[in-house]
Amino acid sequence: MSFRQAVRKLCKELANPASLQTKPFNSLPNAGKLIELGGHTRTKSRLEMLQWIFLSGQAAFIVGACSSTSMAEDVSTASSSKNATSTDDFSGLLKVEDESVKSNEHTSKWRVFTDNGREYFLKASSFGNIPQAERFFLSALQEAKQGFGERDPHVASACNNLAELYRVSKDFDKAEPLYVEAVNILEEYFGVNDVRVGAALHNLGHFYLGQRKLEKARVCYERALKIKRRVLGEAHTEYADTMYHLGTVLYLQGKEKDAEYLILDSIDIMEAGGHGESISCVRRMQHLAQIYNKSNRFPEAENILRKILHMMELSKGWKSLDTVVIAERLALTLEAAGKLKEAVELLERCLDARKNLRHHEHIQTAADMLHIARMKILITKELPEANNSQAMAELDKSRSLLNDSVRIARKLIDRFLEQKEKTERFGGSQRTRKDGHSAVVILLQSLNALGALEIMEQGFLSSQTQEHIKAEANASLRQCISTFQELRSEQSISDSLETKAEYLSCLRSLYLSIRKGAARQAGEEKEIQEEIRQVEDEISNARKT
Incomplete structure (x- = not known):
C-alpha cells in the first residue's frame, strides 16, 4: 500500500x-x-x-x-x-x-x-x-x-x-x-x-x-x-x-x-x-509542476507539463496564447534537465506561434529569442572541432536572434520612458515599471550573450579577424553597461537585484576581455574593477536586508 x-x-x-x-x-x-x-x-x-x-x-x-x-x-x-x-x-x-x-x-x-x-x-x-x-x-x-x-x-x-x-x-x-x-x-x-x-x-x-x-x-x-x-x-x-x-x-x-x-x-x-x-485543475497541475521544478525533479515536472500541453493542443491549438505559454514553460523545464535540442525546437515553435498571434514586439518574444540563442550557443560548444562551418552557421543564427531581442527590448524601454509620466498621473505606474524592468533585464542579458557569442567566434577565425570580432564583443558589453548607467535614475529598475546582477555580469565580462587584450588600458581596467566591487557590495548589502 x-x-x-x-x-x-x-x-x-x-x-x-x-x-x-x-x-x-x-x-x-x-x-x-x-x-x-x-x-x-x-x-x-x-x-x-x-x-x-x-x-x-x-x-x-x-x-x-x-x-x-x-x-x-x-x-x-x-x-x-x-x-x-x-x-x-x-x-x-x-x-x-x-x-x-x-x-x-x-x-x-x-x-x-x-x-x-x-x-x-x-x-x-x-x-x-x-x-x-x-x-x-x-x-x-x-x-x-x-x-x-x-x-x-x-x-x-x-x-x-x-x-x-x-x-x-x-x-x-x-x-x-x-x-x-x-x-x-x-x-x-x-x-x-x-x-x-x-x-x-x-x-x-x-x-x-x-x-x-x-x-x-x-x-x-x-x-x-x-x-x-x-x-x-x-x-x-x-x-x-x-x-x-x-x-x-x-x-x-x-x-x-x-x-x-x-x-x-x-x-x-x-x-x-x-x-x-x-481551468482550476490545470492551474493546480501547473503549481505542482512548479514545485517539482523548484526541487529539481525535472522528469516529474516534464510529465505534468506535457500532459497540460497535450490538452491545450487538442482543445485550443497553437493559435491560442495559453498553449504557447505552457509550451514555453515546458521548454524551460527541458532546458533545466539538459535536453537543449528539444527545448530549442519547442521554443522555436512558440516563437513562430507568437508571431502568428501578432506578438512580434512583445517582451516574451524577445525572451524566447534570447533563450533560443543561449541554448544554440551551448549546443555549438558541444560540436566536434571539425564542424567549424556548422558551428559558425549556428552562431550566425544566434546573433540574428540576439540582435532582434535587443531591438525589441530597447523599443519597449523607450516606450516605457515615454509613457512613464502619463501612467503615473493615471495610477498605472506599477504595471509600467514592471514592463520596463522586464525589458531592461532582457536587454542586458541579450547584450551580454551577444558579447559572449562574439568572443566565442574568435576560436573559429583567423588571428586578424579575431581582433575585429573582439572589438565587436567589447562594444556589445560596453553597450550593456551604458544602458544600465542611462537608467540609473529609474531606481525601481536600477535598484533591482536582478538588474544589478546582469549589470555585474557585463562588467566582469568586459573586465576579463580588457585584461586579455594586447593594448590594455590600465586606467579603464582599474575603473571597471572599482565599479565591480561597488556593485558586489550593493548586492551583498541588499541581500542581507
Whole structure:
C-alpha cells in the first residue's frame, strides 16, 4: 500500500463526526500545540508515530489563487445543511437564507443592494467601481440588520461580501473582522458543522493566505476541509478546492511533501469527477509542476507539463496564447534537465506561434529569442572541432536572434520612458515599471550573450579577424553597461537585484576581455574593477536586508 493510500485509510478510521463540534474560530487554542486528525486531537508525539498525517496542517505560488473572488450568494431554498452546497458561480459562495423568512421590504432592498454591489464589484478591476460597490454592500449590511436581526445569515452574507471588497482593495484591517463575524454568525445559526460555515472558513483562510498569515490560514482550511468532507464527501470539487489551498499553505510553511500529497489528491478528485481539463485543475497541475521544478525533479515536472500541453493542443491549438505559454514553460523545464535540442525546437515553435498571434514586439518574444540563442550557443560548444562551418552557421543564427531581442527590448524601454509620466498621473505606474524592468533585464542579458557569442567566434577565425570580432564583443558589453548607467535614475529598475546582477555580469565580462587584450588600458581596467566591487557590495548589502 502506498503512503498516500495509507494516509487516506488512517484518516477515515480516525474520523468521528461527533468530535467535529469544534469551538468558534475566535476561541481556538494555539494550533502549534495540538494537531487535529480526522476529528480527533493528538499530541505531537503521537503524531510522529502516525508519520505526520496530511490533515495536520499546511502554498501562488503562485499562490495565484489568492486573487480569486469569493462572493456570498443571495438566497438558497435549502434549509438543511445536509443538502446545502456552494454554487459554482463564485468561489466559496455562502447560501444562507432560511425558508421561514418571508419576503418583505427589507428583503427586496437587501437583494437589490447585494446584486448591484456584486455587479459593480465584479467590474471593479476594469472600471474602477470599488467605491460604488462599497456603498451598495454597506447598504445591504444595514438592510440585513434592520430586516432580519443582527445575528441573521443575511448579515453574514453581507459581511462576507463587504470583506471580499475590502480584501481586493487592500483595506485588510476592515476585511478581517467582517470575515470573522460572518463565520461566527453562521456557526451560531446553523451549527459549527454546516457547509455554509465551511465556505465562510474557506474565505477567511483565503484572506489569511493572501496576508501570509499561514498558521491562521492552516487552521481555517483544516476546519473547512473536515466540514466539507463530512457534508459533501471526498469526491466533491469543493472538498478538493479546500484541500488544494491547504496544500498551498503547507508548501509555504516548508512542508513540501505533505503539500504535494494534498495537491495531488486534489487533482485526482477533479479528474475523477470529469473536471481534469477545467481551468482550476490545470492551474493546480501547473503549481505542482512548479514545485517539482523548484526541487529539481525535472522528469516529474516534464510529465505534468506535457500532459497540460497535450490538452491545450487538442482543445485550443497553437493559435491560442495559453498553449504557447505552457509550451514555453515546458521548454524551460527541458532546458533545466539538459535536453537543449528539444527545448530549442519547442521554443522555436512558440516563437513562430507568437508571431502568428501578432506578438512580434512583445517582451516574451524577445525572451524566447534570447533563450533560443543561449541554448544554440551551448549546443555549438558541444560540436566536434571539425564542424567549424556548422558551428559558425549556428552562431550566425544566434546573433540574428540576439540582435532582434535587443531591438525589441530597447523599443519597449523607450516606450516605457515615454509613457512613464502619463501612467503615473493615471495610477498605472506599477504595471509600467514592471514592463520596463522586464525589458531592461532582457536587454542586458541579450547584450551580454551577444558579447559572449562574439568572443566565442574568435576560436573559429583567423588571428586578424579575431581582433575585429573582439572589438565587436567589447562594444556589445560596453553597450550593456551604458544602458544600465542611462537608467540609473529609474531606481525601481536600477535598484533591482536582478538588474544589478546582469549589470555585474557585463562588467566582469568586459573586465576579463580588457585584461586579455594586447593594448590594455590600465586606467579603464582599474575603473571597471572599482565599479565591480561597488556593485558586489550593493548586492551583498541588499541581500542581507
